[in-house]
Amino acid sequence: MSENDFERWIVLLAGGIGSRFWPASTPQRPKQFLPLGSERPLIVETLERARALAPLSNLLVVAGEHLQPLIRSQLADLPSEQLLLEPQAKGTAPALAWAAQEILARAARPERAVMVSLHTDHVIRPLERFISTLERAVQAAGVSDRLLTVGVRPTRPETGYGYIEVGDPLTPGTFRVRRFVEKPDRATAESYLARGGFLWNSGMFVWRPQILLAELGAHTREVAEHLARLSEGDISGFFAAVSTLTIDYGLMERSPNIAVVEAEFDWDDVGAWAALMRVRARDHEGNLLVGDAHAVDCRDTLVWAEDGTVVVFGLADVVVVRASGVTFVVPRDRAEELKELLTALPPELREGIG
């Protein structure tokens, strides 16, 4: 088989609620719709990467129904029948089962289909190395019954990511997975970085759709017992019945049939405001100013001015955000505690006001 024999299908998961960039991200405008990596929204950049892997006709976007208007406006090229609107948010395992079913139904040669699942809210660079890594994963998945995941070599002792412990080589550039590790503590993350043999779990997956459905059938009872509804076309019945479940917990940590491809590209999940300072160019004082933002005598300060002007003076290591009718100020080293903060606020504030 040559690589041209595979029919590539790309699934973009656009369902996150993205409270981690509050108040710029809200339930009505999750993180993937923000211009975090550049001047363009993350989901628009993700679509561009996807189109470098497969023709537009082979792209599916899975999202909650309330995001339909935003997706239609930001991904104007996407034909409406390629937008899969979840009747209910039930996590990535049901969403990917549905997408696999759709690919098998839509593919010209279903037996040659390879499915690539991508998150829409990550920053990935450069494009060429993304493509070469994913091509390698497509080849490996296309000729095997394995579930391929993409791992990223750590560059810092990150405690905000899950890790993959790498096992023996399978084919050039792919490896067995010894185990998945939940977000580690600082000391553990430092030992992973020092020892090597651990990769960040990027959440990108490559597999043949019928393999995914078979693996779900074998290991994921919570989804498997409702798969018949999917094949009967009863999508709302499937989502009503199925449990909320992530693909990581529901399948990847249970199946023995997992392999990992090591990424050649730089990857960041931009998990919090402070992470923006890693992925965007800063000025010579270390400040990152987005929008109508002005800093005088500041250093290492992030200003996100989406909605009116923001002026900061004499600050160091502070995050200042103005968006959705709300101004938010937090020290840089506490910006990751946003979830805890939001639970302390009146509920109406969490959704933004503007």
Add this chain to the structure above:
Amino acid sequence: MSENDFERWIVLLAGGIGSRFWPASTPQRPKQFLPLGSERPLIVETLERARALAPLSNLLVVAGEHLQPLIRSQLADLPSEQLLLEPQAKGTAPALAWAAQEILARAARPERAVMVSLHTDHVIRPLERFISTLERAVQAAGVSDRLLTVGVRPTRPETGYGYIEVGDPLTPGTFRVRRFVEKPDRATAESYLARGGFLWNSGMFVWRPQILLAELGAHTREVAEHLARLSEGDISGFFAAVSTLTIDYGLMERSPNIAVVEAEFDWDDVGAWAALMRVRARDHEGNLLVGDAHAVDCRDTLVWAEDGTVVVFGLADVVVVRASGVTFVVPRDRAEELKELLTALPPELREGIG
């Protein structure tokens, strides 16, 4: 003469440009129109104090023409002929000369008139002790040819105020003035506090209007040579010709005929954002939250949310202001450097945007 023999006239100086509370204060809405001391604007509280000293008919407000709409809306009771609109801003010496001339023209018994000049952007408490102090000053001024100023006993080594060195007693509660001192450095301010004998210069004055004009004639050539225009009713000619001059520099520091009354009340000129934290009640964590402001795990932080919501998290000793379409964040100990900051900003930002 009994005290009832004096005809009290109160002059409110409402001309300040008040950039020190930017972005809440702008040239279109100077500091005296902000609710800094309580939920009501400073100028409204000043008018109330003035009405406790004299009937409304004996109040004059001096302000720039551009402030007319704001004054008419905030001081709705004030008859329009009692609002003296300066054709040009030339400082307090020309403004008070005009007011004195007007009082002499309007008074039922000009020879019995006593004029009280008050700033409209200070915080003064409590009302009863303000009245008793000013009554004492009115009595002293009414029976003498002196220019009475009101001095406030220092409670901290303040470097933002001018000081008055107190001389020998004249009458009970009034003293000669040995000298006026410009804003001192920290060590000098501390020595004044330790030694005693120095009062803060509050900028409140009490005198007979004809004495003011005579003193200006004797000591203030810059004003004196144009006084004829005033008496001829050529107000715009007077303001066009006269130099810009403060009454402090132009007369009080030159005349030998000055006395000071020591204030019994608490006084603050609220000269900068951080000063607000002295004059307003703070919560048990030392935070001052004004408007739609929410602080979680913060201390000694000021949030002024005039225009949308402001949420602060994990801050200490920070000032956050949202007003006039601008968000402004500064450490508390640098909030007094606002003038320097504003010169570093694009000019259009200084005037606010909303």
